[in-house]
Amino acid sequence: MTGKRVTFSNTWLAALLIAPQLLLVFTFFYWPAGEALYWSFTLEPPFGGENQWVGWQNFKTVFEDPLYWNSVRISVIFALSSTALAMGIALILATFVDRQLPGYQAYRFMYFWPYAVAAPAVGLAFRFIFAPDAGFVSALNQWYPGIWNPARDGFDAVVLITLANAWSMVAYNFIFFLAGLQSIPRSLNEAAAMDGSGVLRRMADIQFPLLAPTFFFLVVINLTDSFVNSFGIVDITTAGGPARATDLMVYKIYSDGFKGKDYSLAAAQSLVLMLLVISLTFIQFRYVERRVHYT
Amino acid sequence: MVERTPILNILTHLILIMGLIMLLVPLWIVFVASTHDFRTVNTVPMPLWPGNQMVANYTLAWQQSGFGPKMLNSFIVAIGVTAGKIAIAAISAYSIVYFNYRFRSLFFWLIFVTLMLPLEVRIVPTYAVAANVLRPYQELLDATGISTILGALAGIKITLPEWSMLNSYTGLILPLIATATGTFLYRQFYLTVPDELAEAAKMDGAGPLRFFWDVLLPLSKTNMAALGTIMFVYSWNQYLWPLLIITDIANYGTAVMQLQRIVPGPLFGEPPRWHIAMAGTLMVMTPPLLVVIFMQRWFVRGLVSTDK
Numbered sequence: 001m002t003g004k005r006v007t008f009s010n011t012w013l014a015a016l017l018i019a020p021q022l023l024l025v026f027t028f029f030y031w032p033a034g035e036a037l038y039w040s041f042t043l044e045p046p047f048g049g050e051n052q053w054v055g056w057q058n059f060k061t062v063f064e065d066p067l068y069w070n071s072v073r074i075s076v077i078f079a080l081s082s083t084a085l086a087m088g089i090a091l092i093l094a095t096f097v098d099r100q101l102p103g104y105q106a107y108r109f110m111y112f113w114p115y116a117v118a119a120p121a122v123g124l125a126f127r128f129i130f131a132p133d134a135g136f137v138s139a140l141n142q143w144y145p146g147i148w149n150p151a152r153d154g155f156d157a158v159v160l161i162t163l164a165n166a167w168s169m170v171a172y173n174f175i176f177f178l179a180g181l182q183s184i185p186r187s188l189n190e191a192a193a194m195d196g197s198g199v200l201r202r203m204a205d206i207q208f209p210l211l212a213p214t215f216f217f218l219v220v221i222n223l224t225d226s227f228v229n230s231f232g233i234v235d236i237t238t239a240g241g242p243a244r245a246t247d248l249m250v251y252k253i254y255s256d257g258f259k260g261k262d263y264s265l266a267a268a269q270s271l272v273l274m275l276l277v278i279s280l281t282f283i284q285f286r287y288v289e290r291r292v293h294y295t
Numbered sequence: 296m297v298e299r300t301p302i303l304n305i306l307t308h309l310i311l312i313m314g315l316i317m318l319l320v321p322l323w324i325v326f327v328a329s330t331h332d333f334r335t336v337n338t339v340p341m342p343l344w345p346g347n348q349m350v351a352n353y354t355l356a357w358q359q360s361g362f363g364p365k366m367l368n369s370f371i372v373a374i375g376v377t378a379g380k381i382a383i384a385a386i387s388a389y390s391i392v393y394f395n396y397r398f399r400s401l402f403f404w405l406i407f408v409t410l411m412l413p414l415e416v417r418i419v420p421t422y423a424v425a426a427n428v429l430r431p432y433q434e435l436l437d438a439t440g441i442s443t444i445l446g447a448l449a450g451i452k453i454t455l456p457e458w459s460m461l462n463s464y465t466g467l468i469l470p471l472i473a474t475a476t477g478t479f480l481y482r483q484f485y486l487t488v489p490d491e492l493a494e495a496a497k498m499d500g501a502g503p504l505r506f507f508w509d510v511l512l513p514l515s516k517t518n519m520a521a522l523g524t525i526m527f528v529y530s531w532n533q534y535l536w537p538l539l540i541i542t543d544i545a546n547y548g549t550a551v552m553q554l555q556r557i558v559p560g561p562l563f564g565e566p567p568r569w570h571i572a573m574a575g576t577l578m579v580m581t582p583p584l585l586v587v588i589f590m591q592r593w594f595v596r597g598l599v600s601t602d603k
Contacts, residue, residue: 004486006493007395008503014394018402021387021478028473029409031431032420039420093314096307107311109591114318116587118532120554121580125325127558128569135569136324138339170318172598179599199303228415232534236558250415257419258539266419273416281411 036274039267058268067244068252068269075249078162079226085166087218090173091211095203097174098181108178115171119232126164127237150238154245157238161246164233165226173218180214181207220284224277249273329353329574336570348570356574360553361545368464369531369550369582375468376530377523384477384522385515389507391478392485393493403482409475415535422539425466429455462543471530477522480597484518485511521597524590528583550579 008014040058042051062068093111097104114122130137132149140148150156184207192202231250234240240247240255247255253273257266323343328336331346357363391403414421424431433455436442442453460466488511496506534551541547557575559567587594 004392004490006490007393010503011396013503014390014396017386017390021383021406024473025406025409027431028421028470032417032424035420036417096310099307101304101307107315110315111318112587116528116583117580118551120534120551121576124554124558124576125321128573129321129324134337134567136340175595175598199300228413231415236554263419270416270419274412277416278411
């Protein structure tokens with residue numbers, strides 16, 4: 001139910017109040033989304049004029065391009081590994097903060113900070129820290145020259161953006177895991193303690209299973225976020241290189257659309273990414289409906 | 296808890312301290328690097344303690360990038376988005392929850408669906424719309440035949456003027472407001488307000504606007520603070536969108552955009568002046584960091600309730 005028992009009946013006022021939001025959403029959301037659909041099935045003639053209907057041709061071009069599959073493969077690896085890393089670390093930190101030993105507020109307070117840092121700023125900081133010729137990790141190169149160079153080695157570059165992305169997402173996951181842990185009734189934990197189970201046993205058998213809903217929610221959010229919000233990090237640290245080793249899907253859309261000026265190809269790729277994000281969100285909604293409450 | 300677990304307690308602190316190091320050391324390194332001179336910052340490994348070049352580096356970074364006007368632009372955009380979002384979310388959710396009309400669930404779903412596709416995914420067509428905002432309406436008029444009918448009846452051809460949002464504050468702000476996060480948060484809040492309040496207000500003869508202004512808005516203060524902190528951080532940290540629509544960097548460039556121009560390295564054939572780059576990075580990340588630190592309570596509340 002979206003409404004109330006007690007309502008006002010002034011329809012004109014209601015329309016006036018909702019109009020700005022609907023106008024914005026139409027202009028900057030529905031129209032562009034529709035236009036992406038239109039562009040992905042049409043091509044702009046080289047000498048101007050109306051777009052011509054070409055059916056699935058743009059998608060065929062995209063799907064037959066090995067560079068596109070390269071970008072999909074990297075995006076998936078990047079999303080999965082940074083999600084696993086960020087969630088794993090956040091889960092450990094949250095469970096131990098939740099033990100509420102003396103001084104736990106200080107940890108809780110400072111774990112939030114990375115959330116505030118903009119993606120390109122994270123990128124720039126990590127680019128410096130992991131630079132092959134300055135900063136810290138370069139000490140590895142003094143020990144064994146050439147072992148670490150994200151500007152030359154594709155694998156190193158992927159490791160670099162994954163670490164940067166995971167670092168910036170830990171704080172968000174931490175907040176949600178902690179909120180999830182705090183919503184588990186204290187009495188459950190106490191009862192288990194009375195029955196003689198230790199701290200670690202209680203984590204494994206009570207806290208982690210009861211965190212499952214938060215966990216799945218975060219998996220979806222993290223994956224979506226890594227597919228969508230990675231532009232800032234990639235653009236600053238590696239710019240898609242070396243040799244397209246970090247050419248993530250969002251970055252490829254940007255470079256095909258705005259550097260290559262090929263709107264149709266970029267629109268077709270956007271549409272694929274949209275479907276991916278929508279299906280992830282859809283899984284989440286289905287699951288949110290069945291969300292379990294413990295209190 | 297009840298039991299004594301001295302060893303596990305020490306282990307807990309060790310793990311938590313390791314977490315702290317992992318999360319805060321990058322920020323510390325950025326700070327330390329920004330206080331050394333060119334030679335020290337490029338020694339491997341770099342010292343872990345601040346040097347004495349702080350003032351010089353920051354002055355240089357500030358002047359070189361023209362951070363004065365850029366920070367001001369970022370503030371204008373962040374405050375514009377925050378205020379706009381709160382205002383629009385409050386009134387549209389009010390319309391959906393407190394009025395009874397036919398299409399309100401449809402409208403709610405139309406707004407709610409926008410949560411699914413972030414700006415980055417539909418960036419190319421949104422850019423095209425921003426280049427001429429009235430084009431969708433012109434095409435709608437043409438497609439529905441309204442312009443033909445009017446042309447035949449009155450002999451006037453309707454051509455909406457071209458309105459480009461590229462290189463403007465409206466272009467930076469409006470597309471960021473066009474999502475459902477705030478509306479959803481406000482709707483949830485209105486649903487928790489007891490019906491008796493509206494009843495009493497009606498009984499006392501208050502109209503809908505009066506009730507909204509005098510009863511609901513004051514009640515929603517914490518809601519506002521929560522949404523405000525989230526939106527400030529979100530809009531300050533925007534990167535891709537400003538990068539696309541702002542070409543007039545001298546007048547409309549934002550602070551975060553500037554990061555792309557201070558990346559040192561062989562890319563631009565310059566010496567790696569990391570100390571200046573790190574000073575710039577720290578300055579750009581400070582305002583949202585302060586918001587998160589000082590508004591933590593509201594911030595966490597907003598985050599947990601907007602996304603759930």
